[in-house]
Amino acid sequence: MAGNFWHWLKSFAIEIVVYALLVTAYFFLVLHLLGGWLEELFLGQRHLYAWVALLLIAGQGVLLEEITRWLLGWITRGKD
Amino acid sequence: MFFPISGVHVDPIYLMGVGFIVGVLGGFFGVGGSFLAGPALFLVGVPMNFVIGTDLAHIVGKSIVAARKHRVLGNIDLKLGLLMVVGTVGGVEAGAQLIQKLKQTSHLDWVVGPAFVVILIAISLFMTWESVKTLLLQRRARGAGQRPPGQHPGGRDHSAVAFIAEAVHRISLPPYISLPISGIPKISVWAILAVSFIGGVFSGFLGGGAGYIRMPCLIYLLGIPTHIAVGTDLFEIIISAGYGTVTHALKGNVDILIALVMHTGAAIGAQIGATLTQFFAGPRIRMAFIPLPLIGAAIMLYKLFSGPGP
Numbered sequence: 001m002a003g004n005f006w007h008w009l010k011s012f013a014i015e016i017v018v019y020a021l022l023v024t025a026y027f028f029l030v031l032h033l034l035g036g037w038l039e040e041l042f043l044g045q046r047h048l049y050a051w052v053a054l055l056l057i058a059g060q061g062v063l064l065e066e067i068t069r070w071l072l073g074w075i076t077r078g079k080d
Numbered sequence: 081m082f083f084p085i086s087g088v089h090v091d092p093i094y095l096m097g098v099g100f101i102v103g104v105l106g107g108f109f110g111v112g113g114s115f116l117a118g119p120a121l122f123l124v125g126v127p128m129n130f131v132i133g134t135d136l137a138h139i140v141g142k143s144i145v146a147a148r149k150h151r152v153l154g155n156i157d158l159k160l161g162l163l164m165v166v167g168t169v170g171g172v173e174a175g176a177q178l179i180q181k182l183k184q185t186s187h188l189d190w191v192v193g194p195a196f197v198v199i200l201i202a203i204s205l206f207m208t209w210e211s212v213k214t215l216l217l218q219r220r221a222r223g224a225g226q227r228p229p230g231q232h233p234g235g236r237d238h239s240a241v242a243f244i245a246e247a248v249h250r251i252s253l254p255p256y257i258s259l260p261i262s263g264i265p266k267i268s269v270w271a272i273l274a275v276s277f278i279g280g281v282f283s284g285f286l287g288g289g290a291g292y293i294r295m296p297c298l299i300y301l302l303g304i305p306t307h308i309a310v311g312t313d314l315f316e317i318i319i320s321a322g323y324g325t326v327t328h329a330l331k332g333n334v335d336i337l338i339a340l341v342m343h344t345g346a347a348i349g350a351q352i353g354a355t356l357t358q359f360f361a362g363p364r365i366r367m368a369f370i371p372l373p374l375i376g377a378a379i380m381l382y383k384l385f386s387g388p389g390p
Contacts, residue, residue: 012355016348023344027092035337039084042332050329053336054322057137060340061144064347068145 015071022067086130086335094124095338099138099345106346107146107353108365110295110310112139112317114288115375117342126338133333134342136324139289139317141339142346147314149354155311157261160304163269164276164316168294169323171280178285193384196282200377203296204370210300211367213240218363237305237362245303262304262312275301276316282376289317292372299366306362311354 034056041049081092098120102113114135121131150156217240239245253268279294291313298309328334357365 012352019348023096026344027341031337031340035084038336042085046330046332049336050326050334053137053329053334053339054140054325056336057141057325057339057343058144058322060343061141061347062148064141064344065145065148065351068348068351 096345099342100349103346103349104353107350110313111291112289129333133328137339138342139321141343143317146350150311161315167273167276168280171277172284175281175284200373203373211363214363292376
């Protein structure tokens with residue numbers, strides 16, 4: 001079990017490095033593009049903003065989970 | 081980084097760091113982690129109304145990540161989670177109404193508040209006693225080559241106080257439901273609704289998801305194995321926090337950009353927390369959970385002494 005744990009920890013360390021690069025790109029591309037539009041929605045169309053906010057956070061949840069899962073799989077395959 | 085919706089400058093690395101820590105806690109314990117994320121946002125100048133709504137939004141994303149991981153691990157009882165949503169939403173509304181009543185009768189908060197503190201400290205003490213006793217019983221049984229006592233009906237967990245959940249399972253109050261994933265052949269629907277309602281009342285009264293009370297209730301009162309309680313609570317939080325996100329966003333209390341940045345840290349933390357549950361047995365997870373009700377008690381004391389919030 002201890003061996004499994006250390007294997008998992010090493011995979012995760014690699015995953016975090018790759019993930020950090022992806023997240024940095026994400027900040028510059030997505031948040032800067034969406035910021036102005038979301039602010040306009042917040043000020044002018046609160047109902048739409050509420051649902052867009054929920055969709056965005058849920059969508060990001062699914063997307064990031066897929067990315068981290070794919071990364072883990074990719075790292076594991078690379079080791080094998 | 082400037083966040084135009086709430087009008088504050090916050091370092092995104094700080095937000096990601098907070099998200100990461102809360103994500104680990106959420107993935108491992110099945111809690112929202114508002115007791116940590118709320119003060120952390122407030123500390124860097126995020127207005128209090130945005131703190132509450134934004135934290136709820138980030139909890140939705142984090143819980144999705146952790147719940148998907150727990151689903152892969154077989155730790156989610158969907159039937160139980162959906163039933164709990166009903167009780168939780170009712171409880172949150174009741175808790176919010178209680179707050180309104182307390183505002184009118186200012187002395188009452190000094191009756192209810194200390195009662196909550198006593199309950200939360202009692203939960204912590206009880207969990208300490210129970211998890212230590214269970215681990216000792218397990219060790220003794222293993223040494224003697226016997227089956228550990230207090231084994232959960234599903235065979236996935238052990239508890240020295242399994243008799244409490246067994247008594248709840250015997251409550252004769254129809255309609256009944258079976259929870260095969262949790263290893264429970266028959267339980268009154270009212271027991272599940274009552275437990276989730278209690279969690280909801282704490283959530284509505286104190287803010288956040290109140291996982292520090294719902295988790296012990298799931299484990300000790302309903303007899304849900306610890307790992308499934310963690311996963312199912314996260315699934316339930318997705319729906320109840322999603323509901324809270326929309327209602328708070330309508331009132332202008334959600335800065336979704338802050339929530340999205342926090343969530344990038346929380347996503348990785350939640351994966352780590354959820355994966356870590358594989359390496360710990362139920363009693364050890366419960367033992368690590370012990371400080372959380374104490375933090376809930378500290379929040380209550382702080383609110384009592386600092387007066388009502390904005």
